[in-house]
Amino acid sequence: MALTNEIIKQRLTDKFGEQLTGWEEPYGLLTVTVPAELNLKVMQFLFDDEALRFRFLTDLTGVHFPDRKGEELNVVYHLHNMIDNIRLRLKVYVPVEKPDVYTASQLFSAANWMERETYDFFGINFIGHPNLVRILNVDEMDYFPMRKEYAMEDPTRRDKDDEMFGRG
């Protein structure tokens, strides 16, 4: 029997019950919110379980929601079951004052650099990461540039107007 979103949801609910929230299926991609302290347990279960077999980490990234008090920062895991070709998305919310998430780098080696990138841009502190330093930005950078309080461009600058490039 082919693995479906319903079976995955059923197995996860049987195991973790009410701790998993925010179930949704946008465009058929099963998505669930996991408490920050449970993220490794859930991923380990998904990895080990003989029916689920989510053994590939496609992507790991962060999102900043400045308006959600107490859960401003979000870490998103995209997992892939290569055997049944089914994908699953896990979300973990943490407060911006204490953005601590357990590292997935022991489970998926691919998480090592992805977590460094997420730390680099969003400042999420991956507990237990072997080398949590900046990976893309300059080492001297003292802020996390993808957080929403930093504007992409400086709107007060005049030297970038069209007329400066002969397009005025």
Add this chain to the structure above:
Amino acid sequence: MPRPVQYNTKVKMVEMPPGYSGEGFYSTSFDKVVGLARANSLWPLPFATSCCGIEFMATMGSNYDLGRYGAERMGFTPRQCDMLLVAGTIAKKMAPILRQVYLQMAEPRWVIAIGACACTGGIFDSYPVLQGIDQVIPVDVYVPGCPPRPEGILDGILKLQDLVHNESLRRRSSDQYKGLMESYGIQ
């Protein structure tokens, strides 16, 4: 039947600098001879990081042929070159490397910033991009455009040749030049 031979009759020579000549000798100022030699044998060092580099490749190629101006051979070591062509966006992480390359070039050295990104950061008004390479190294000629056409790059190189041709031999030891280097923290 002998193969027809074609001679290139359109070879252009640079003009002799003004001087005094007589039978068996010719005298002029050292400045002018050195300037002439330098301007017509610039050794380019391409530092191409993005799309402007593609335009620069066209400039080097046979259609536009940078070699016509005496800059025939690209040198890919800064120690042999005297014209640094920065073509493309320079990320802040790349800035120390660009500076290192500049420092490795021997005096006299010249720099051309090719394209909007190298000149001002271009459209990338953003935290990871250097807003113009003149924040880390002095620039002699700016070529605008996004990216500039090969004609634009050639024009920039001709402008630079003009600068090189007329540069005083004392310029590099002048207080003004030392002040400029000091403002970039270069000894």
